[in-house]
Structures are given as C-alpha cells and as structure tokens.
Amino acid sequence: MYIVTAQDMRELDRQTIERLGIPAVALMENAGRAIAEEIIKLCRRRFGGADTSAAWTLGTSRTVQDGGARQPGRTEAGALDRSPDGGAYSPGGTRGDGVYGPDGTWVGRVYGPDGAWAGRVYGPDGTWGDGVYGPDGAWAGRVYGPDGTQGTGGGPGIKRPGFTVSGDAALTLGRAGAEHWLVLVGKGNNGGDGIAAARHLREAGIAVTLVYAAAPESLAGEAALQRDAAAAMGLPAVVYGRDRVDFAACSGILDALLGTGSAGAPRGAYAELIAAANGSGKPVVSADIPSRLDADTGQTHKPCIHAAVTVCLAFLKRGLLQYPGAGNAGQVVVRSIGIPAALAREGGGPASLLTPEVLRTRLQGDVSRRRSPEGHKGTYGHVLLAAGSLSMSGAGLLAARAALRAGCGLVTWALPSMLLPYVIGAAPELMLAAAGGENGTWSAGTAAEVLRLSTGRDVTAVGPGLGRFPGDQEWLRALWEGIDAPMVIDADALNMLADSDYSSWTSRRHPVILTPHPGEMARLAGISTAEVQRDRIGLALAYAREHGVTLVLKGAHTVVATPEGEAYVNITGHPGMGTGGAGDVLTGIIAGLLAQGLNAAQAAAFGVYLHGLAGERAARQRHDPSALIAGDIIEAL
Ligand SMILES: NC(=O)C1=CN([C@@H]2O[C@H](COP(=O)(O)OP(=O)(O)OC[C@H]3O[C@@H](n4cnc5c(N)ncnc54)[C@H](OP(=O)(O)O)[C@@H]3O)[C@@H](O)[C@H]2O)[C@@H](O)CC1
Ligand SMILES: Nc1ncnc2c1ncn2[C@@H]1O[C@H](COP(=O)(O)OP(=O)(O)O)[C@@H](O)[C@H]1O
Ligand SMILES: [K+]
Incomplete structure (x- = not known):
C-alpha cells in the first residue's frame, strides 16, 4: 500500500485525468461511493451487526495472516485497525460480526480473503444457526455457512435455491430510516466528494442534510457539478451562518470540509464547524483526511477533526500515519477510486506501508523464517555485538538474546572484561569476549580487539549500553572503516556519530543501519526532537539518502528509509513498548536477520515489523500492556 504526499496525489490525479482520459468527476463519483459504503459499514457496526439487510448476499471469510502467524486485531487488506484487541477468531481462522467477548463487550468483525466483510460467524462445521446471542442475551446477528446455507433457530443449515438475485449490499442498510447524517461541505473537491457520498447515502435510504461551510455558489468545477446534482435530487441543504444546524438531531457527521488542498489553521465557518462536530458526541467520518490535519506531516491545526473513521482516497496520505494526526x-x-497504482510505481516509488505483502513483493524478502532441513548453526550467520557497560550491561544482554531469538546461528558478545563474570550464565547460548575495560567501561584502545573479533563475523552491531568514553569517536571511526561486514549502529554509538563528521570517513563497502529514537535522530540531524517528529517520513528519507545509510527512525509508526530513497512505515507495535531496552531488542533482531543473509532494507524492515508483532503478542500475554518489559518482547519472537 503506497503512502503519498498531497503533491504526489495531485500529480497522480493529473496523470489519471490527462494521460488516461478519465474524467475528474468519475474519480469524485468513486470517492463519494466509497465514503458512503464506509458510512454504511459504520452504521452496521454500531448495532453489532444486527442489521440484516445485506445478509441475503453471502460473505466469505478469511484468515488474516502475518507472515505465517494469525494476527488478531489487524485487518490487513483495507482497514488499518489499530486496536490490538479488535477481533476474535474461531479455530478455523474465521471471525464474525457481532462477536462478544467473555466480558460481554463486542469484539469486532471479520474480513474474507478478498477483503470483503464476512459479516457473520461460522460454526466449526461450517453451518450457522439463525441467531448468535451475546452473554447479555442480545441478538448479535445471523450467520451463513460457507456453502450458502442458513440455519434457523440454531439448527443445521437449510439449502437455498440455486437461483438467487442479490442487490447492492454495500449500499444497503436495513435500519436506514433511523439514520440522519450531516454532511459538512467545504468549497473544494473534498466538499465535492462529500456531496457525492450524500447522494449515495440518500439512495440507501439514509436521511442526509448538506451543510455548506461557504456559499454554495462559491463551489467550482466538479464540486459545483455535485452541488447541482444534489440540488436536482432535492437533497436538503443549509448554509452555515445563515441557517440553523442541529448537530444534536443527527446520528453521524461526514466531514468533507477540507482535504489535501487546504493549508494553515481553519478559517471562520470551517473552524466553527470542526469544533461543533468534535463537540457533538456523534461519530465523524472524514473524507480523505480529518479536516485540518496536515496531509504530509500529520501536524494538526486547531481545531482539527477527530474522526472515528477516515476514508482515505486512492492512496494512504503520509499525515495519517504520523502523530499527532x-x-x-x-x-x-x-x-480505490480509479487511480492506478502503476502510476504511483512509475512516479519513482513513494513510501509504502510495511505489510507482509510489501515485505515479500517490494522488498523481496523471505519472511518465512524457514530453516533448511540440512541447515546448521553456521548456516544462519554469526553476529558480533559490542555493547554493555557497568551501569547498562542489560542492554547488551537484551540485544544479544534478541539476535539469537531472531534466528541467527551464533552470537558473540564483546563487553568490558570486568562484567564478564557477572553475565556468564545469564544466557548460556551466548559466546562472550572480553574487550578491555577493567572498570566496566569501554576505552578507545578496545577498537583493535573489536576489529579482530569482527573478522569472519557476518554482522557487527554496536551501541546498546555502550556509554560514552574518551576517544569514542575515533573508536567508532576505526570500526566504521575497518569492519568488512554490515553494521548496525544504535544508542550511544549514534551519539558518537552525531558528534563526528562521518561523511568524511572512508566510505564502507557494506551497508550501515542506524536505529535512532527521535532524541538520537535530533542529535544526528542537528535539530530539535520536536522538529524530528514534525515530519518523520520526510526527514528519514532525506537523511538516509544524504548519508547513504539505512535509517530506522523509531517510535510509534517507525519509519525505515533506504539510501535509494524508499521509505516504509510500520504499524505493528503498541505503546506498551515504550519501556527501557525495547530498542536494544530491535537492534539485536535486525543484526540477527542481517546475519542470516537479509539485505539492509529487508533486515531493517522485517526486523521492525517482527519487533512490533512480538511486542503486541507479549502485551496480550500480560494482564495489562503497561506491564510489558523488553525481555517479554524477546520471548514473544
Ligand atoms: N479528481 C479530483 O479532483 C479528486 C479530488 N479528491 C478530493 O479532493 C481533495 C482535494 O481537493 P482540493 O484540492 O480542491 O482542496 P480541498 O482540500 O477541498 O480544499 C481547498 C479549499 O479549501 C479552502 N481552504 C484551504 N485552506 C483553508 C483553511 N485553512 N481554512 C478554510 N478554508 C481553506 C480553499 O479556499 P481558498 O483558500 O482558495 O479560499 C479551497 O477552496 C482531496 O482531499 C480529495 O478529497 C480526491 O477524491 C481525488 C480525486
Ligand atoms: N507507542 C509506541 N508504539 C509502537 N512502538 C513503540 C512505541 N513506543 C516505543 N516503541 C518502540 O519501542 C522501541 C523503543 O526504543 P528505544 O527508545 O531505543 O528504547 P531503549 O533505548 O530503552 O532500548 C522502539 O523500537 C520503538 O519504536
Ligand atoms: K476532510
């Protein structure tokens, strides 16, 4: 899934219209329909799947895969469901709508292999009874078997006749009469999308009222065409500031005020409508992006819409992945609205969302973690780790253990000799090597020993728990220039780089992966942490390209950027991972993957993805995610 800037989007739009000859209004029609469908899905979801109108077409079920393991909570094909506890799966991998957890709360819905909503729950034998009831006795919806049979009263299925007719299920809502949506319309194309959606909602029997933020006469182009079509259909419309808008009476709000063409803080009526929508307590669906979120950086202007659902059109906008947006x-x-993905690829490959599919296809990585039947420890590579000091020996231990759990064959951990007796046995699988440092700290003189140890090793990782020491920049330079294998550089070793003019160092034959958190990134780039966070994707791309490194900018939605100008944004992981040592674990994982032969981009991207998944898994095993500690992530790998 591609991630684009507003400028990329305008260019892709232009090419679709000019090169392919697809009229702009056709794209807007597609956008409107997609938004309406998502609103209808939201309406169904709100009633726990009790809506039966679409049930006479059969959904399919799918197993959500995450590189082999089933992954509850993430709907991969279309929706980025960030709730780690979003869904319940049957042993067969199917999940239904209206599924209730043991505590009586609704846990979510299921998507089929084609990305279509499966809608209903299947029993282990493939049949389903007429009604599924939650623990509170409320009816949770009806279910069809994979062969199209539907049971009654919980009994086995009744075969339906061979001849069936189905309607437009995606635009059908059984209890449509109970809905009334306000559609907030801006004067640009975002507003045009909203009006097109309103027409489709109306067709589905949902009451809509258009609320124009500006005089309707100010709309132009395709948006004006939509305005006229809506008027010709008799859609009720009011103008904010002139007519009364009753937010209390509506059941939901479509935010089509401002999209990718907007800039700065919302003005006048726009600001008032955004504030009123946020304060209404009603669910808000945003067209393309929440109004006055910066589509590129994720910065939010005041006020900015808080959406329950954002229906992003054509390609994922960068700002939707970056906090606070x-x-x-x-x-x-x-x-999709009809803009071919091939155009995005042609345009030089924008950023991508890090999914198993992207790992397999764009990065061409083997994410199976398969072992060869005749493999042995030598097959899976040897990591040298230079890490740990008296007050931070645990950082080295975490990184070393994580490398082993990532599947590499051998790990040698070089550490100050004074610490050696204390860590012996902490992880018996490790090999230990003393690298100077009688007082438990590193010294510049250990460079020669680390270089010697690196000979014949597949990768060297430096940094976790290293501390700073006199002459450390020259120490790192010696490793940079002397290690004839890929390197992973983390933690204090990044601070050494930040204090050095490392672009003047002899360039390396093998790749370097830097894994800064935002504070370390700020030091590397010579800017403030707030500036780093202002546009993480843009900064990561620029830094990786300029310095010829693979950059892993950590934090929520970690960005991996390559020297060739590609970026990948990860959405696995969760806030429980904000705990000391979680980054050391990542360093170990990436080094372990490099040792097994993955290239720098593959190891960084797959490492970040796996690290997040393991963090999610580990958190589910705790009573509360905040109890997670870094070692749990290793155990969940
Ligand atoms: N084929 C197509 O065309 C497709 C279009 N698509 C859709 O179009 C959207 C982009 O549409 P867009 O470029 O018209 O810009 P849009 O976001 O509606 O806003 C511009 C308007 O807002 C105003 N305005 C700006 N800033 C403001 C502020 N701070 N406070 C208040 N007002 C402000 C500005 O007014 P002005 O400053 O000119 O007075 C101008 O009138 C995109 O997000 C997607 O939804 C997609 O469906 C793909 C196909
Ligand atoms: N809110 C979050 N969501 C996802 N991942 C997170 C979140 N907070 C932290 N992480 C991950 O946890 C790790 C923390 O790394 P770092 O800050 O270097 O910790 P340490 O230096 O203690 O090892 C990073 O990989 C980061 O991406
Ligand atoms: K919007």
Missing part, C-alpha cells in the same frame, strides 16, 4: 484519524480505510 494519526491520533485524529480513527480507523483508516484506504479506498
């Missing part, structure tokens, strides 16, 4: 977007659903 990501926190305003709710569930993000990316919907």
Whole structure:
C-alpha cells in the first residue's frame, strides 16, 4: 500500500485525468461511493451487526495472516485497525460480526480473503444457526455457512435455491430510516466528494442534510457539478451562518470540509464547524483526511477533526500515519477510486506501508523464517555485538538474546572484561569476549580487539549500553572503516556519530543501519526532537539518502528509509513498548536477520515489523500492556 504526499496525489490525479482520459468527476463519483459504503459499514457496526439487510448476499471469510502467524486485531487488506484487541477468531481462522467477548463487550468483525466483510460467524462445521446471542442475551446477528446455507433457530443449515438475485449490499442498510447524517461541505473537491457520498447515502435510504461551510455558489468545477446534482435530487441543504444546524438531531457527521488542498489553521465557518462536530458526541467520518490535519506531516491545526473513521482516497496520505494526526484519524480505510497504482510505481516509488505483502513483493524478502532441513548453526550467520557497560550491561544482554531469538546461528558478545563474570550464565547460548575495560567501561584502545573479533563475523552491531568514553569517536571511526561486514549502529554509538563528521570517513563497502529514537535522530540531524517528529517520513528519507545509510527512525509508526530513497512505515507495535531496552531488542533482531543473509532494507524492515508483532503478542500475554518489559518482547519472537 503506497503512502503519498498531497503533491504526489495531485500529480497522480493529473496523470489519471490527462494521460488516461478519465474524467475528474468519475474519480469524485468513486470517492463519494466509497465514503458512503464506509458510512454504511459504520452504521452496521454500531448495532453489532444486527442489521440484516445485506445478509441475503453471502460473505466469505478469511484468515488474516502475518507472515505465517494469525494476527488478531489487524485487518490487513483495507482497514488499518489499530486496536490490538479488535477481533476474535474461531479455530478455523474465521471471525464474525457481532462477536462478544467473555466480558460481554463486542469484539469486532471479520474480513474474507478478498477483503470483503464476512459479516457473520461460522460454526466449526461450517453451518450457522439463525441467531448468535451475546452473554447479555442480545441478538448479535445471523450467520451463513460457507456453502450458502442458513440455519434457523440454531439448527443445521437449510439449502437455498440455486437461483438467487442479490442487490447492492454495500449500499444497503436495513435500519436506514433511523439514520440522519450531516454532511459538512467545504468549497473544494473534498466538499465535492462529500456531496457525492450524500447522494449515495440518500439512495440507501439514509436521511442526509448538506451543510455548506461557504456559499454554495462559491463551489467550482466538479464540486459545483455535485452541488447541482444534489440540488436536482432535492437533497436538503443549509448554509452555515445563515441557517440553523442541529448537530444534536443527527446520528453521524461526514466531514468533507477540507482535504489535501487546504493549508494553515481553519478559517471562520470551517473552524466553527470542526469544533461543533468534535463537540457533538456523534461519530465523524472524514473524507480523505480529518479536516485540518496536515496531509504530509500529520501536524494538526486547531481545531482539527477527530474522526472515528477516515476514508482515505486512492492512496494512504503520509499525515495519517504520523502523530499527532494519526491520533485524529480513527480507523483508516484506504479506498480505490480509479487511480492506478502503476502510476504511483512509475512516479519513482513513494513510501509504502510495511505489510507482509510489501515485505515479500517490494522488498523481496523471505519472511518465512524457514530453516533448511540440512541447515546448521553456521548456516544462519554469526553476529558480533559490542555493547554493555557497568551501569547498562542489560542492554547488551537484551540485544544479544534478541539476535539469537531472531534466528541467527551464533552470537558473540564483546563487553568490558570486568562484567564478564557477572553475565556468564545469564544466557548460556551466548559466546562472550572480553574487550578491555577493567572498570566496566569501554576505552578507545578496545577498537583493535573489536576489529579482530569482527573478522569472519557476518554482522557487527554496536551501541546498546555502550556509554560514552574518551576517544569514542575515533573508536567508532576505526570500526566504521575497518569492519568488512554490515553494521548496525544504535544508542550511544549514534551519539558518537552525531558528534563526528562521518561523511568524511572512508566510505564502507557494506551497508550501515542506524536505529535512532527521535532524541538520537535530533542529535544526528542537528535539530530539535520536536522538529524530528514534525515530519518523520520526510526527514528519514532525506537523511538516509544524504548519508547513504539505512535509517530506522523509531517510535510509534517507525519509519525505515533506504539510501535509494524508499521509505516504509510500520504499524505493528503498541505503546506498551515504550519501556527501557525495547530498542536494544530491535537492534539485536535486525543484526540477527542481517546475519542470516537479509539485505539492509529487508533486515531493517522485517526486523521492525517482527519487533512490533512480538511486542503486541507479549502485551496480550500480560494482564495489562503497561506491564510489558523488553525481555517479554524477546520471548514473544
Ligand atoms: N479528481 C479530483 O479532483 C479528486 C479530488 N479528491 C478530493 O479532493 C481533495 C482535494 O481537493 P482540493 O484540492 O480542491 O482542496 P480541498 O482540500 O477541498 O480544499 C481547498 C479549499 O479549501 C479552502 N481552504 C484551504 N485552506 C483553508 C483553511 N485553512 N481554512 C478554510 N478554508 C481553506 C480553499 O479556499 P481558498 O483558500 O482558495 O479560499 C479551497 O477552496 C482531496 O482531499 C480529495 O478529497 C480526491 O477524491 C481525488 C480525486
Ligand atoms: N507507542 C509506541 N508504539 C509502537 N512502538 C513503540 C512505541 N513506543 C516505543 N516503541 C518502540 O519501542 C522501541 C523503543 O526504543 P528505544 O527508545 O531505543 O528504547 P531503549 O533505548 O530503552 O532500548 C522502539 O523500537 C520503538 O519504536
Ligand atoms: K476532510
């Protein structure tokens, strides 16, 4: 899934319209339909799947895969469901709508292999009874078996006749009459998308009222065409500031005020409508992006819409992945509107969301972690780790153990000799090597020993728990220039780099992966942490390209950027991972993957993805995610 800037989007739009000859209004129609469909899904979800109108077409079920393991909580194909506890799976991997957890709370819905909503729950034998009831006795919806049979009263299925007719299930809502949506319309194309959606909602029997932020006469182009079509259909419309808008009476709000063409803080009526929508307590669905979120950086202007769902059109916008904006977007659903992905590829490969599919296809990585039947420890590579000091020996231990759990064959951990007796036995699988440092700290003179130890090793990782010491920049330079294998550089070793003019060092034959958290990134780039966070994707891309390194900019939605100008944004992981040592674990994982032969981009991307997944898994095993500690991530790998 591609991630684009507003400028990329305008260019892709232009090419679709000019090169392919697809009229702009056709794209807007597609956008409107997609938004309406997502609103209808939201309406169904709100009633726990009790809506039966679409049930007469059969959904399919799918198993959500994450590189081999089933992954509850992430709907991969369309929706970025960030709730780690979003779904319940049957042993067969199917999940239904209206599924209730043991505590009586609704746990979510299921998507089929084609990305279509499966809608209902299947029993282990493939049949389903007429009603599924939650623990509180409320009816949770009806279920069809994979063969199209539907049971009654919990009994086995009744075969339906061979001839069936189905309607437009995606635009059908059984209890549509109970809904009334306000559609907030800006004067640009975002507003045009909203009006097109309103027409489709109306067709589905949902009452809509258009609320124009500006005089309707100010709309131009395709948006004006939509305005006229809506008027010709008799859609009720009011103008904010002139007519009364009753937020209390509506059941939901479509935010089509401002999209990728907007800039700065919202003005006048726009600001008032955004504040009123946020304060209404009603679910808000945003068209493309929440109004006044910066589509490129994720910065939010005041006020900015807080959406329950964002229906992002064509391609994922960068700002939807970057905080704070990501926190305003709710569930993000990316919907096609007829702009071919091939155009995005031609345009030089923008950033991608890090999914198993992207790992396999764009990065061409083997994410199976398969072992060869005739493999042995030598097959899977040897990591040398230079890490740990008296007050931070645990950082080295975490990184070393994580490398082993990532599957590499051997790990040698070089550490100050004074610490050696204390860590012997802490992880018996490790090999230990003393590298100077009688007082438990590193010294510049240990460079020669680390270089000697690196000979014949597949990768060297330096940094976790290293500390700073006199002459450390020259120490790192010696390793940089002398180690004839890929390197992973983390923690204090990054601070050494930040204090050095390392672009003047002899360039390396083998790749370097830097894994800074935002504070370390700030030092590397010579800017403030706030500036780093302002545009993480843009900064990572620029830094990786300029310095010829693979950069892993850590933090929520870690960005991996390559020297060739590609970026990957990861969405596995969760806030429980904000705990000391979690980054050391990542360093170990990436080094372990490099040792097994993955290239720098593959190891960084797959490492970040796995690290997040393991963190999610580990958190589920705790009573509360905040109890997670870094070692748990290793155990969950
Ligand atoms: N084929 C297509 O066309 C496709 C279009 N698509 C859709 O179009 C959207 C982009 O549309 P867009 O470029 O028209 O810009 P948009 O976001 O509606 O806003 C511009 C308007 O807002 C105004 N305005 C700006 N800043 C403001 C502020 N701070 N406070 C208040 N007002 C402000 C500005 O007014 P002005 O400053 O000119 O007075 C101008 O009138 C995109 O997000 C997607 O939804 C997609 O479906 C793909 C196909
Ligand atoms: N909110 C979050 N969501 C996802 N991942 C997170 C979150 N907070 C922290 N992490 C991950 O945890 C790790 C923390 O690394 P770092 O700050 O270097 O910790 P340490 O230096 O203690 O090892 C990073 O990989 C980061 O991406
Ligand atoms: K919007």
